[in-house]
Amino acid sequence: MTIKGKAYIAGIFEHPTRHAPDKSTAQLHAEVAKGAIEDAGLSKDDVDGYFCAGDAPGGAWPMVDYLGLNTKKLRHVDSTETGGCSYIIHLGHAAEAIAAGKCSIALITLAGKPRTGAMPPRAAGAEADFETAYGATTHNAYGMCAMRHMHDYGTTSEQLAWIKVAASHHAQYNPHAMLKDVVTVEDVLNSPMISDPLHRMDCCVVSDGGGALIVTTPEIAKSLKKPLVKLIGHGEAMKGPRGGKDLDLTYSAGIWSGPRAFEEAGITPKDIKYASIYDSFTITVLMQLEDLGFCKKGEGGKFVADGNLISGVGKLPFNTDGGGLCSNHPVNRGGMTKILEAVRQLRGEAHPKVQVKNCDLAIAHGTGGLLGVRHAASTAILERV
């Protein structure tokens, strides 16, 4: 059994807003849903599968009702919550449901307002009494990974900075990007230290906004007008300290989700023309590139240096929208925007200055939770038909 080629991404929409004091979170979900449905050339009454995560106010049933989805037709829902990579997991689950005949037109939405509203609360885990007081945040949890990666492999702040430099080179062409200025390695190193060894410019932006996808059957996708993009491989995985045995913060669950996706797709990292890699922090990208097999473990620093991730310059163009480091990071969750830019690249709809030539194979990979504590990862491999 495989989902290879059994589901196509027929509609995409990224909310242009980065600051939405005048909108509600549910409204942003509706705006991105409308955008993706219209991009596909469908109507909301065609949707028979709905996918959302912890950012959707109230969860699936209030959202299905608020969005006015056709409840006589809607026959599949999935509210898997795995933080920032939820939407990459949803993409895989939508493909599974489509392959099993459980739905034929799936809508996936993400939206929220971390800049201008409250973030949804997260339920406490069994570890709460033993960890909450120590104040793990995204910054210091990823800082702990970077610190150990530097210790074990000699990775440097200069190498991490190259990831931000590459993102900024791409963001200059994105009119919606929050940070459009091209920066240098020195700029990153001279930005204030936030949580050792991560500087401010090693960190992503905080933005309001959202995005949505329509996933459908090959037959329906072919009946629509958009360039055809199909899912050919998918993987998901989780990792945590697991009782504290053999703790190793230098790798992520991507070390398992990646190979699962590549195996299903029947390709290797060398075949990938464009990579969307979740960039909550520069270290997130470096670790994911290693875990996905773009380079050996410990050699990520060397791999990302000297512009290797810059479109038209390096070997692996990444996050050509500017990514979370420069463009946006709606609801502090980067998975959705990773899929959106990968689809733009495959459709040939990326900005001409960053469009990868003959882009036929792309990866969209994300993580959710805290790499330094416990997290999920998901990998999607997409092909232009």
Added chain:
Amino acid sequence: MSEAKKYPAPVTNPETAAFWEAAKQGKFMIKRCTACGEAHYFPRAICPFCYSDKTVWEESSGEGTIYTYSLMRKSPTGPYAIGYVTLKEGPSLQTNFVDCDLTTLKIGQKVKVVFKPTDGAPLPFFTPA
């Protein structure tokens, strides 16, 4: 700095109550599985490695080394250093480093447990040995 910091009291539950009772006596407890011999942290009733329910409380030496850390330069309660300590007994655990110059922490440095008060049971932290 950390001296003035107010820490939340553990909620506790039937699975972990013995840990917090021991903490009140200044003892730092871990769990060990008598079936597979592995120690783990935080404490669970069922061994996360072999799924045996034959787990027993064991007092830890409270000694370990810093696996990694990160110094948060600013927060509403001032700078603080989060990290993981690998205990002599094996398990690694999340903690904060306290009662020291936070800018001199090093991976591999020897540390020992120290308890800080809350409105309930005290919480374990680590400081250079």
